[in-house]
Amino acid sequence: MINHQENLLKAIELSQKSVNNGSSPFGAIIADAQGNIIGEGHNRVVLDNDPTAHGEVMAIRNACKNINSFDLSGCTLYTSCEPCPMCLNAAKWANIKEIYYAADRFDAESIGFRDRVFYEDDPVNLHRIELKEAVDIMNMWKNKADKIEY
Numbered sequence: 001m002i003n004h005q006e007n008l009l010k011a012i013e014l015s016q017k018s019v020n021n022g023s024s025p026f027g028a029i030i031a032d033a034q035g036n037i038i039g040e041g042h043n044r045v046v047l048d049n050d051p052t053a054h055g056e057v058m059a060i061r062n063a064c065k066n067i068n069s070f071d072l073s074g075c076t077l078y079t080s081c082e083p084c085p086m087c088l089n090a091a092k093w094a095n096i097k098e099i100y101y102a103a104d105r106f107d108a109e110s111i112g113f114r115d116r117v118f119y120e121d122d123p124v125n126l127h128r129i130e131l132k133e134a135v136d137i138m139n140m141w142k143n144k145a146d147k148i149e150y
Contacts (some may be wrong), residue, residue, distance in 0.1 A: 012095025015080040018042035026055035028079040056087035
């Protein structure tokens with residue numbers, strides 16, 4: 001039987017590793033359907049100057065590399081804190097259907113993180129300039145016989 005609390009504690013250990021390495025307190029692991037840990041990661045935003053290097057994204061990257069696939073169907077994500085919308089959507093792109101977390105967005109906010117704002121409104125202004133060339137390239141891919149869909 002998979003022990004979700006034990007897996008969350010492993011993610012929390014990675015969050016401590018992140019703090020000890022000079023980054024933020026977020027860590028994550030990914031377990032396969034049998035409960036084997038296939039990926040792990042901790043926040044590397046500051047260390048790598050990469051705003052996408054959240055613990056969950058790093059765990060997804062690590063798991064995909066380890067199993068040589070972009071599809072993590074049947075896997076579970078365990079994370080020290082509630083995933084931000086970017087991480088939540090990265091998990092969806094990886095086909096992860098189950099996520100367990102320990103702290104939440106309000107806990108993150110209480111120590112200075114602004115995750116909660118991304119759940120409530122979108123601070124980015126999107127502007128579309130429709131160009132036929134972009135759609136042409138998309139249709140080129142659509143008609144490719146050897147494309148790999150995801």
